[in-house]
Amino acid sequence: xxxxxxxxxxxxxxxxxxxxxxxxxxxxxxxxxxxxxxxxxxxxxxxxxxxxxxxxxxxxxxxxxxxxxxxxxxxxxxxxxxxxxxxxxxxxxxxxxxxxxxxxxxxxxxxxxxxxxxxxxxxxxxxxxxxxxxxxxxxxxxxxxxxxxxxxxxxxxxxxxxxxxxxxxxxxxxxxxxxxxxxxxxxxxxxxxxxxxxxxxxxxx
Amino acid sequence: xxxxxxxxxxxxxxxxxxxxxxxxxxxxxxxxxxxxxxxxxxxxxxxxxxxxxxxxxxxxxxxxxxxxxxxxxxxxxxxxxxxxxxxxxxxxxxxxxxxxxxxxxxxxxxxxxxxxxxxxxxxxxxxxxxxxxxxxxxxxxxxxxxxxxxxxxxxxxxxxxxxxxxxxxxxxxxxxxxxxxxxxxxxxxxxxxxxxxxxxxxxxxxxxxxxxxxxxxxxxxxxxxxxxxxxxxxxxxxxxxxxxxxxxxxxxxxxxxxxxxxxxxxxxxxxxxxxxxxxxxxxxxxxxxxxxxxxxxxxxxxxxxxxxxxxxxxxxxxxxxxxxxxxxxxxx
Numbered sequence: 001x002x003x004x005x006x007x008x009x010x011x012x013x014x015x016x017x018x019x020x021x022x023x024x025x026x027x028x029x030x031x032x033x034x035x036x037x038x039x040x041x042x043x044x045x046x047x048x049x050x051x052x053x054x055x056x057x058x059x060x061x062x063x064x065x066x067x068x069x070x071x072x073x074x075x076x077x078x079x080x081x082x083x084x085x086x087x088x089x090x091x092x093x094x095x096x097x098x099x100x101x102x103x104x105x106x107x108x109x110x111x112x113x114x115x116x117x118x119x120x121x122x123x124x125x126x127x128x129x130x131x132x133x134x135x136x137x138x139x140x141x142x143x144x145x146x147x148x149x150x151x152x153x154x155x156x157x158x159x160x161x162x163x164x165x166x167x168x169x170x171x172x173x174x175x176x177x178x179x180x181x182x183x184x185x186x187x188x189x190x191x192x193x194x195x196x197x198x199x200x201x202x203x204x205x
Numbered sequence: 206x207x208x209x210x211x212x213x214x215x216x217x218x219x220x221x222x223x224x225x226x227x228x229x230x231x232x233x234x235x236x237x238x239x240x241x242x243x244x245x246x247x248x249x250x251x252x253x254x255x256x257x258x259x260x261x262x263x264x265x266x267x268x269x270x271x272x273x274x275x276x277x278x279x280x281x282x283x284x285x286x287x288x289x290x291x292x293x294x295x296x297x298x299x300x301x302x303x304x305x306x307x308x309x310x311x312x313x314x315x316x317x318x319x320x321x322x323x324x325x326x327x328x329x330x331x332x333x334x335x336x337x338x339x340x341x342x343x344x345x346x347x348x349x350x351x352x353x354x355x356x357x358x359x360x361x362x363x364x365x366x367x368x369x370x371x372x373x374x375x376x377x378x379x380x381x382x383x384x385x386x387x388x389x390x391x392x393x394x395x396x397x398x399x400x401x402x403x404x405x406x407x408x409x410x411x412x413x414x415x416x417x418x419x420x421x422x423x424x425x426x427x428x429x430x431x432x433x434x435x436x437x438x439x440x441x442x443x444x445x446x447x448x449x450x451x452x453x454x455x456x457x458x459x460x461x462x463x464x465x466x467x468x469x470x471x472x473x474x475x476x477x478x479x480x481x482x483x484x485x486x487x488x489x490x491x492x493x494x495x496x497x498x499x500x501x502x503x504x505x506x507x508x509x510x511x512x513x514x515x516x517x518x519x520x521x522x523x524x525x526x527x528x529x530x531x532x533x534x535x536x537x
Contacts (some may be wrong), residue, residue: 011325020438034250042452045207065243067254072302081284089241109484111207113320113363113452120255122322124457162210168311171379
């Protein structure tokens with residue numbers, strides 16, 4: 001199949017664990033789908049959801065560190081400021097695959113500043129390429145999120161939204177359990193394969 | 206087309222401790238203050254969080270440019286700004302979030318048009334551990350431990366010119382900047398209004414001034430921890446400025462580590478400028494303070510000689526020349 005591959009790089013990023021509300025905020029090892037649909041929406045300048053296109057990605061980073069951050073915890077009209085420790089990932093890069101090559105124009109001239117994670121996590125679109133993905137069995141697959149129950153995949157299991165609505169307040173939509181697969185494993189069934197990178201690409205449909 | 210100012214800067218930090226991480230519960234003594242640092246394998250990279258840099262920036266705009274800062278009201282433990290981007294420059298440029306009662310309009314939010322990365326050390330550098338004493342009182346002095354580093358920090362930022370001075374009252378995430386009272390103020394102040402898109406726009410001169418001040422304040426950037434004992438000048442010593450069509454941060458990869466020194470990769474800079482030629486809305490302005498990375502003088506002069514769209518100067522000249530382009534950019 002024809003796909004668009006976009007390489008996006010940055011210096012730091014952090015993906016919040018939805019369930020944690022204590023003084024320490026760990027980061028997810030790979031971004032959830034909603035973060036990626038958010039990034040694509042920023043590039044296009046309007047809301048993009050899984051109904052518009054399917055995506056897959058491979059995410060890498062170079063290590064972790066912990067920052068000290070002031071946050072404001074709101075509940076209704078009341079809230080309080082607090083200092084928390086937030087974990088973040090260093091030198092993130094993501095190979096993003098889209099099944100609609102038409103999106104090339106949005107990545108060439110993204111509408112809004114491109115961020116991945118927090119508002120200080122500015123990103124650089126480094127490469128945009130149309131690629132032909134073959135179907136292949138026995139490929140290495142991973143460094144991404146995968147649907148719960150996928151044959152041979154392992155990692156932390158976490159319920160995560162696929163995207164958010166643009167209403168006020170925004171609502172998490174399409175929440176499903178995912179496997180946070182932060183390394184590669186040998187996948188024996190057939191899936192999309194990027195020959196140049198020598199890895200499998202899992203499209204979330 | 207969307208319009209964004211993109212910038213890159215280097216901050217020289219000799220013997221500095223600009224942003225501290227406090228003490229860790231696992232430390233051997235309870236009065237060590239660590240600097241913030243990223244550990245990558247065996248290597249350590251000191252950094253200043255993005256939040257801290259924004260604080261310095263906001264402070265500089267108030268001190269040197271007389272910005273009208275949104276008054277902060279405090280309710281118990283939480284502090285809010287007024288969330289009024291019409292009267293207060295910082296609410297417009299730095300964004301806000303404020304929970305209002307439903308009858309007052311519900312929660313209003315504004316995404317900051319000014320975005321910045323943390324400042325991260327270009328080279329790996331293990332912070333020096335130092336002793337200090339509190340010795341002003343009578344009796345035994347109280348020792349403590351702290352850290353500092355000597356490095357060059359890199360940072361990038363962007364200013365989304367389309368949203369600066371433009372406010373929406375749309376019921377859509379990230380777009381609900383206005384509430385009823387604010388719309389009344391907007392009406393009173395004569396902001397232009399598009400009914401269909403629920404969009405309010407500040408006058409051209411206000412939007413231009415705010416954008417120009419953000420850029421013009423860079424040479425005066427001040428702040429950082431431990432000023433009394435380290436006194437680091439945090440104003441950028443090297444800067445690249447341009448406006449582009451789109452929100453890509455194209456100058457992220459022009460600094461690198463070579464032989465334990467921070468360097469500017471001239472080839473990478475050249476490549477970015479050529480490859481994004483069709484996206485550039487202005488020329489590219491490169492500024493450097495004399496005495497900092499003097500080895501760049503020759504290749505930069507050469508670069509400017511080869512390409513008439515590249516301008517090289519001092520930090521102040523660069524910032525002023527680029528600011529002069531902003532009024533034109535702010536036009537529809």
